[in-house]
Amino acid sequence: MLIPIADVPRWFTERKPMGTVAVSHGTATxxxxxxxxxxxxxxxxxxAKGVKPGDFVAIGLPNGNTFFETTFAVWKCGATPTSLSWRLPRGEAAAVLEILKPALVVGGEADWNAPNSLPADFVPEGLSEQPLDSPVARYWKAMTSGGSTGRPKVILDHQPAVVDTAAEPILGIPKGVSLLNPGPLYHNAPFIASHLALFAGGRVSGLVKFDAEETLRLIEANRVQWVNFVPTMMHRIWALPEAVRNGYDLSSLQVVFHMAAPMPPWLKEKWIEWLGPERIFELYGGTERQGATVISGVEWLAHKGSVGKIGDTSQLRIIGEDGNDVATGETGEIYFLPNDGAGSTYHYLGAEPKRRPDGWExxxxxxxxxxxxxxxxGDRLADMILRGGANIYPAEVEAAVTAHPEVRSCVVVGLPDPELGQRIHAILELVETADAARVVDGMAGLLADRLSRTKHPESYEIVSIGPRDDSGKVRRTLLRDERAAWLKQGRDFRIMTLRNRRDTAG
Structure with missing residues (x-):
């Protein structure tokens, strides 16, 4: 039976025992x-603040029960939610809001200067709590992403805001599931998984901020069956003392998904040994839903390094530089095409898709x-840095760094990091009179209003010859690989490395 997403809480209120927990964060339920x-x-x-059917509502709230009250409230308005990090600096927030043009912003920083907003601690008073006749939003969600130009974009999911109460489980999320969400709800995968659990009448146990041991404690306490991690989280859990890691009962776990970033094979093997291959799954795909692959741990052991096979809702091709399909085993660019055709699953606000004339993307x-x-x-063709499961585009970081008056040019690359996958390294060409240490020391203050903390460079390098040619072009892969080799050799080419930021997974 199809019902509006807006009616999901009422649907299960009428069908579950009174007091059944839907969402919990810490001791709050x-x-x-x-x-x-x-x-x-x-x-x-x-x-009352002007939200109408068809509008967008930007949500800048931390993980918590209020987040879910807010998303369902947006759907009850017939509007579409867009989840943003509540800590976005003014510049990034302004760029997103300019594209989205939301009717309302809930939460976020005070300096976002949204024309119509409600604070994060807003509590409705004196308003009816009785059911509403809710129109159905055309798009059930609109998530944000960066771009190769450093400009943000909004991805409108073409699924309407309805749910089939009789549908088969999605991603192995069964009806009545106990699901743990350890990730920030402004990322697509945590947002989807948490809401799918509620659509299935399950319980969502959420972490306000990721903590490795608390994750294990919650799995035991709430008999969690399904959880999704990024590899950084799995690394932190594995880094716990063995006695701590094995001190919790994880027998309830049926599915452990990981996605959003490459998984080190050694770490995946450890998790398979620990929990068993039948419980470990990996997904590769984009928020755009043009296509996705999934692989179980059992399959992975037979195809180590693979991210799986294409699902039955789309097709996949590997295309070479000449525009033709490559032979089996040869490397090329990955293209997807949904069975319902190009553009059937999403469209962008603020960007254009990388789409061939035949519709493949x-x-x-x-x-x-x-x-x-x-x-x-293989390596990503785009120059993005994958840090702890988050996509970081060098162009965005470079634009902020070069705002410093003594920085002549800047190239940003991702260098290997054992915990986060990659860390952000900035190669700077300074003006002749600049003092390198002073420039780097002052960079955090300069970037504070321009970039999220997770996008700040963690190390800097000063070069005398500009990393870009006269036309502004850069051989980024060469620069990255050269420095990765230097790291293996133990060569210290960095003027400064910042060691106090390991916050991405939270």
Whole structure:
């Protein structure tokens, strides 16, 4: 049976025992009844602030129960939610809001200067908590992403805001699931997984900020069946003392997904040894949903390094530089085409897709297929840095760094990091009179209002010859590989390395 997403809390309120927990963060819980009543009151408050069917509402809230009251309130307005990091600096927030043009911003920083907003601690008072007749939003979510130009974009998901109560499990999320969300809800995968659990009448146990041991404690305490990690989180859990890691009962776990960043093979093997291959799964795909591959741990042991086979809702090709399909085992660019055709799953605000005339689209990755159709990823064609599961585009960081008056040019690359996958390294050419140490010391203050902390360079290098040629071009891969080799040799080419930031996974 198809019902509006807006009606999900009421649907389960009427079908579950009174007091059944829907969402919890720490000791704070929301029953299905509380979620329904709170979302109804918030929806009326949003409508009073001018939100209409078809509008966008930007949500800048940390992980917590209020986040879910807010998303369901947005759907009850017939509007589409866009989740943003509540800590976005003014410049980044302004760029997103300019593209999105939301009718309302809930939460976020005070300096976002949104024309119509409600504070993060807003509590609706004096408003009815009774059910609403909710129109259905055309797009159930609109998530943000960066771009190779350093400009943000918004990805509108073409699925309407309805849910099939009789649908088969998605990503192995069964009806009535106990699901743990350890990731920030402004990222696509945590947002989707958490809401799918609620659409299935399950319980979401959320972490306000990732903590390795707390994750294990919650799995035991709430008999968690399904969880999604980024590899950085799995690394931190594995780094716990063995007695701590094995001191919790994880027997309830049925599915452990990981996605969003490459997984070190050694770490995956450890998790497979620890929990068993039948419980470990990996997904590769984009927010755009043009296509995705999934692989189980059992399959991975037979196809080590693979990210799986294409699903049945789309097609996959590997295309070479000449524009033709490559032979099996050869490397090329990965292209997807949904069965319903190009543009059927999403469209962008603020960007254009990388789409061939025949409709096939690329996310900018390269890879190869084996004889059985399993996909293996290579380096990403786009220059993005994958830091702890987050995509960071060098152009955005470079634009902020070069705002310093003594920086002549800048190239940003990702260097290997054992925990985060990659860290951000900035290569600077300074004006002749600049003092390198002073420039680097002052960079954090300069970037504070321009970039999220996770996008600040963690090391700097000063070069006498500019890393770009006269036309502004740069051989980024060469620069990156050269420095990665220097690291292996133990050569210290950095003027400064910052060691106090290991916050991405939270």
């Amino acid at each position: 929301l029953s299905w009844e509380q979620l329904e009543r709170g979302a109804n009151a918030r929806a009326r408050a949003f409508m 690329s996310l900018g990755d390269i890879g190869r297929l084996d004889a059985e159709g399993y996909l293996y990823l």
